[in-house]
Amino acid sequence: MLKIVKVKVENPAAFRFILDDDIYLLNTDKQGYVQTKSESITEPVTEPAAVAPPVAEEVKQPIAVPQPVIETPKPVFKYLGRNKQRFLILVNYADADFMQAEHLSALENTIKRKALTMEDVIVTNLAKYPGVTITELSAFFKPKKLLVLGQTAMPAAIAPLTLNQPETINGIPALLTFSFNEMMTNNDYKKAFWEQVKNF
Structure with missing residues (x-):
């Protein structure tokens, strides 16, 4: 014969540490367990995604184009x-x-x-x-x-x-x-x- 022992626990979530077997809750206890469970569940803290440092744009230096050397023509004299x-x-x-x-x-x-x-x-x-x-x-x-x-x-x-x-x-x-x-x-x-x- 199954003997029912009523144990008063302030936090129903603690049952899992006391008993190894499956736990069956009475209807009157279910409400408190669900509420306590929902209260104990906290949203996971999501850390903000690491922001990559801005990549410095490579400054392109203008390419120096060599200019042709313009030589002054030497004068030619008549004599x-x-x-x-x-x-x-x-x-x-x-x-x-x-x-x-x-x-x-x-x-x-x-x-x-x-x-x-x-x-x-x-x-x-x-x-x-x-x-x-x-x-x-x-x-x-x-x-x-x-x-x-x-x-x-x-x-x-x-x-x-x-x-x-x-x-x-x-x-x-x-x-x-x-x-x-x-x-x-x-x-x-x-x-x-x-x-x-x-x-x-």
């Missing part, structure tokens, strides 16, 4: 003479390719007195090359001597030269003297010109 002695004579004639015929004849007679010919010298007209520098002229003609006939025939970027006073420019003997325009009507200029040119 008279063959430059055998590398004796450069600079003139300035806006109305002629090189020199007026009368002045060219006077120049040829002058260099002949120095035992030179047009084969030995070179004449270029700077009126055709405004702004040309002494560096460009030197690179092209490679002169050993430089004769400048008149202030208007002075190239750009040259150190100041004293009239009728031989000087050295970049290791080159140089002489600034009168132009033939100035000398043709002035005998004193002709004499001063010859005094300097004959020993230059």
Whole structure:
């Protein structure tokens, strides 16, 4: 015969620790058990999902595209003479390719007195090359001597030269003297010109 023992337990959930067998609850106890059970059940705590640190966007550096080197074209000069002695004579004639015929004849007679010919010298007209520098002229003609006939025939970027006073420019003997325009009507200029040119 089954003997029913009524045990009063404040928390019906504790029965499972006391009895190993199946437990049957009376109807009056079922309500309390269900309520207690529901109260003891707690919602599982869900931890917030770990937020991944923001991924830094890779900063793309602009790729340097090499630019082509643009070289300034070297000037090409027209000239008279063959430059055998590398004796450069600079003139300035806006109305002629090189020199007026009368002045060219006077120049040829002058260099002949120095035992030179047009084969030995070179004449270029700077009126055709405004702004040309002494560096460009030197690179092209490679002169050993430089004769400048008149202030208007002075190239750009040259150190100041004293009239009728031989000087050295970049290791080159140089002489600034009168132009033939100035000398043709002035005998004193002709004499001063010859005094300097004959020993230059």
